[in-house]
Amino acid sequence: xxxxxxxxxxxxxxxxxxxxxxxxxxxxxxxxxxxxxxxxxxxxxxxxxxxxxxxxxxxxxxxxxxxxxxxxxxxxxxxxxxxxxxxxxxxxxxxxxxxxxxxxxxxxxxxx
Amino acid sequence: xxxxxxxxxxxxxxxxxxxxxxxxxxxxxxxxxxxxxxxxxxxxxxxxxxxxxxxxxxxxxxxxxxxxxxxxxxxxxxxxxxxxxxxxxxxxxxxxxxxxxxxxxxxxxxxxx
Numbered sequence: 001x002x003x004x005x006x007x008x009x010x011x012x013x014x015x016x017x018x019x020x021x022x023x024x025x026x027x028x029x030x031x032x033x034x035x036x037x038x039x040x041x042x043x044x045x046x047x048x049x050x051x052x053x054x055x056x057x058x059x060x061x062x063x064x065x066x067x068x069x070x071x072x073x074x075x076x077x078x079x080x081x082x083x084x085x086x087x088x089x090x091x092x093x094x095x096x097x098x099x100x101x102x103x104x105x106x107x108x109x110x111x112x
Numbered sequence: 113x114x115x116x117x118x119x120x121x122x123x124x125x126x127x128x129x130x131x132x133x134x135x136x137x138x139x140x141x142x143x144x145x146x147x148x149x150x151x152x153x154x155x156x157x158x159x160x161x162x163x164x165x166x167x168x169x170x171x172x173x174x175x176x177x178x179x180x181x182x183x184x185x186x187x188x189x190x191x192x193x194x195x196x197x198x199x200x201x202x203x204x205x206x207x208x209x210x211x212x213x214x215x216x217x218x219x220x221x222x223x224x225x
Contacts, residue, residue, distance in 0.1 A: 007154070032212050042215030043116075043202050044155070089154060093212060099145075099170070100214060104154040 004104030009107050013110050018060070019077040021106045023090035026071060028091040034100070035064065035075050040088045049076070057061045115139065116217035117187045118203050121223045125190065125197060132154075133188045135203030142208060144186035148172060149200040149219075158201075161186055190222060198224050 006023045013019045023033075034049035050057045050064040050073065057064045063076040077084055090103040116137045125131045137144065143162050147155040157170030159181040175194025180186050186205075190197045200221050204214040 001204065006154075034213070036216075041219070041221075043118075043204075043218050045216065046213060049213070099157060100159060100212075102155040 003005075003112050004090060004101050004103045006090050008106060009104065010088060010107045013077075013080045013108065015080065015082060015110055015112050017080050017110075019080045019084065019108055019110070020074055021074065021088055021090070022074045023092075023110070024070075024072045024102050025092050025101075027092070027094060028071070029094040030041075032093040033064070033066065033073050034061075034093075036089045036091065036102075038089065038105075044089060045047070046070060077108075081109075082110045082112050085110050113162070116203060116205055116215055118149045118201075118217040118220050120220060121218070124225050125222060126225050128192045130189055130191050131222070133201055133203075133222070134187065135217060137184050137186075137205045137215075137217075138214065139205055139207070140183070140204075141205035142183070143206045144180065145204040145214060146170075146176070146178065146186070146188045147202040147204065149202055150181075155202065158188065171196055197222055 004025050017073045031061045035047045036044035036046045048059050048062050048068050052068050063088040088106045091100045093100045119134045145160040146158040156172050158176050159178040161167035165184050167178050167180050177189045200219050202219045203217040206214045
């Protein structure tokens with residue numbers, strides 16, 4: 001019940017296309033859903049995050065869509081660029097002092 | 113320049129040897145975390161500390177130990193009991209002890225000789 005399942009494991013997108021990464025969870029106590037971006041050999045960096053009181057959050061080319069009833073959330077990268085090539089992790093945190101639970105990661109490759 | 117520093121960037125361990133990975137933060141964060149990253153397995157929590165002089169085991173604490181004597185420092189020792197230590201180790205911190213908005217260091221890659 002503490003797991004966050006992420007898919008796909010890897011994704012190849014053409015430059016200018018839309019990249020979509022999905023995550024699903026079971027624990028209804030989760031109330032914070034961040035996405036992290038990690039470049040090879042570097043630590044992950046927070047990209048964008050959402051709480052369940054909204055269904056969508058957009059920051060530049062990055063959008064999180066959140067479906068509370070389905071217990072799913074996804075990251076959409078519009079107009080994908082080669083510089084977006086990285087590993088993306090979704091995560092979830094329960095309220096009242098809970099730890100972040102990470103998905104398995106998605107390796108995105110954007111081809112020029 | 114605020115942030116989280118980890119050292120060394122690469123570390124080599126011999127059989128039966130304990131090694132210590134350093135993690136320092138100057139963000140004045142209360143909580144600090146250690147993760148292990150293996151290919152295809154995401155980030156797995158080793159230990160975390162919500163306050164000085166207190167820490168809790170994460171999901172894969174066996175073979176590891178930590179201390180939190182100072183707010184800004186959270187060193188991780190990989191003991192000889194950890195039979196498969198080769199991995200990328202990441203330290204993180206967060207302002208509150210609720211896990212939100214964790215900021216990560218650059219990582220230490222540990223290799224076994």
